[in-house]
Amino acid sequence: MKFGIVVNEGPYQHQASDSAYLFAKAAIAQGHEVWRVFFYHDGVNNSSKLTEPPQDDRNIVNRWSRLAEEHKVDLVVCVAAALRRGIRDENLAQGFRISGLGQLVEAGTQTDRLITFGD
Amino acid sequence: MSAIKKFMFVNRKAPYGTVYALESLEVVLITAAFDQDVSLVFMDDGVYQLKKGQQTKGIETKNFSPAYRALEDYDVEKLYVDSESMQARGLSEEDLLVSVTVLSRSQMGALMDEQDVVLSF
Amino acid sequence: MLHIVNKSPLTSNTLDSCLSTAAGGDLLLIEDAVYAATRGNAAESRLKAAMEKFRVYVLMPDLAARGMGERMSDGVTPVDYAGFVDLTVSNKSCQSWL
Numbered sequence A: 001m002k003f004g005i006v007v008n009e010g011p012y013q014h015q016a017s018d019s020a021y022l023f024a025k026a027a028i029a030q031g032h033e034v035w036r037v038f039f040y041h042d043g044v045n046n047s048s049k050l051t052e053p054p055q056d057d058r059n060i061v062n063r064w065s066r067l068a069e070e071h072k073v074d075l076v077v078c079v080a081a082a083l084r085r086g087i088r089d090e091n092l093a094q095g096f097r098i099s100g101l102g103q104l105v106e107a108g109t110q111t112d113r114l115i116t117f118g119d
Numbered sequence B: 001m002s003a004i005k006k007f008m009f010v011n012r013k014a015p016y017g018t019v020y021a022l023e024s025l026e027v028v029l030i031t032a033a034f035d036q037d038v039s040l041v042f043m044d045d046g047v048y049q050l051k052k053g054q055q056t057k058g059i060e061t062k063n064f065s066p067a068y069r070a071l072e073d074y075d076v077e078k079l080y081v082d083s084e085s086m087q088a089r090g091l092s093e094e095d096l097l098v099s100v101t102v103l104s105r106s107q108m109g110a111l112m113d114e115q116d117v118v119l120s121f
Numbered sequence C: 001m002l003h004i005v006n007k008s009p010l011t012s013n014t015l016d017s018c019l020s021t022a023a024g025g026d027l028l029l030i031e032d033a034v035y036a037a038t039r040g041n042a043a044e045s046r047l048k049a050a051m052e053k054f055r056v057y058v059l060m061p062d063l064a065a066r067g068m069g070e071r072m073s074d075g076v077t078p079v080d081y082a083g084f085v086d087l088t089v090s091n092k093s094c095q096s097w098l
Helices: A014-031 A040-047 A060-071 A078-086 A102-108 B020-033 B043-051 B066-076 B083-088 B105-113 C014-023 C031-037 C044-050 C059-063 C081-090
Strands: A001-009 A033-039 A074-078 A097-098 A113-117 B006-011 B035-040 B078-082 B102-103 B115-121 C003-006 C027-030 C054-061 C075-077 C095-097
Touching: A001 A014, A001 A040, A001 A102, A014 A033, A014 A040, A014 A060, A014 A113, A014 B043, A014 C081, A033 A040, A033 B066, A033 C027, A040 A078, A040 A102, A040 A113, A060 A074, A060 A097, A060 B035, A074 A078, A074 A102, A078 A097, A078 B020, A078 B043, A097 B066, A102 B020, A113 C054, A113 C081, A113 C095, B006 B043, B020 B035, B020 B066, B035 B043, B035 B105, B043 B083, B043 C014, B043 C081, B078 B105, B083 B102, B102 B105, B105 C014, B115 C075, B115 C095, C003 C014, C014 C027, C014 C031, C014 C044, C014 C095, C027 C031, C027 C081, C031 C044, C031 C059, C054 C059, C054 C081, C075 C081
Parallel strands: A001 A033, A001 A113, A033 A074, A074 A097, B006 B035, B006 B115, B035 B078, B078 B102, C003 C027, C003 C095, C027 C054, C054 C075
Antiparallel strands: none
């Protein structure tokens, strides 16, 4: 089955991004496809390559980048939400791309299921 | 874009205290521009989004409530308000800045079951 | 339809709104909503009553993380993330009650 995922909260502040990641990983492990993850609201902060957690903590941003690389997951950051919050191409982590809200609509029309994680 | 799907946006949060109401409206407009079948639900504190007479000058924030009136121009005409939520807040249809369909909780639940994609903000 | 709730019933009306609105089906409690599925909490009777309409699932890793794994209410089915994925597959649509 083809999945779309929406992440509406930033990393470390809220569990949403962790839940979304663990869901995506489990779906892929079962042979499903995670076609796109769309980051909206404060969720755009999951894409900042300037993120530097303490060494004994999980690296939420790198974890998404790795998932994108290993399983061809399209990580899309909403442009309007990103610009509001100081996320731009120059501080974007690997595997993420900035695009419009139409990509969220597409994640609804082109997948079998769209799951939202937020507050 | 091939398939037309039924998208429902469930708004349960008040405006201004958080950004969700504004950014939800932005998705709604884009979804309508992609010619999808769009419904909006307002329940719990989400009904406050539709309150007439919002004056945001004093908080130096953009008043986005006029955009709800523009939904019609995007052919977004299915606006549903939960009756119980409205009553619990001392509001009636006359207090709202757009015309809506008022539904009971069970009617709302039945409508949710018919959707392909439900987004909640 | 799969209904997903992520907030504690003791601080938010989200679970109550979901239970009084949704027509029934599957209900999955994740994140802080897992407290709803524990013995002795003030919302337990409401969840029990909802079991007439809903099959209730709890995301076990979230319950365990909160030290409440031993307190799971009767009638609730524990699932892991794979089980969460299965629920989204077996239901034709899902709604996260944010």
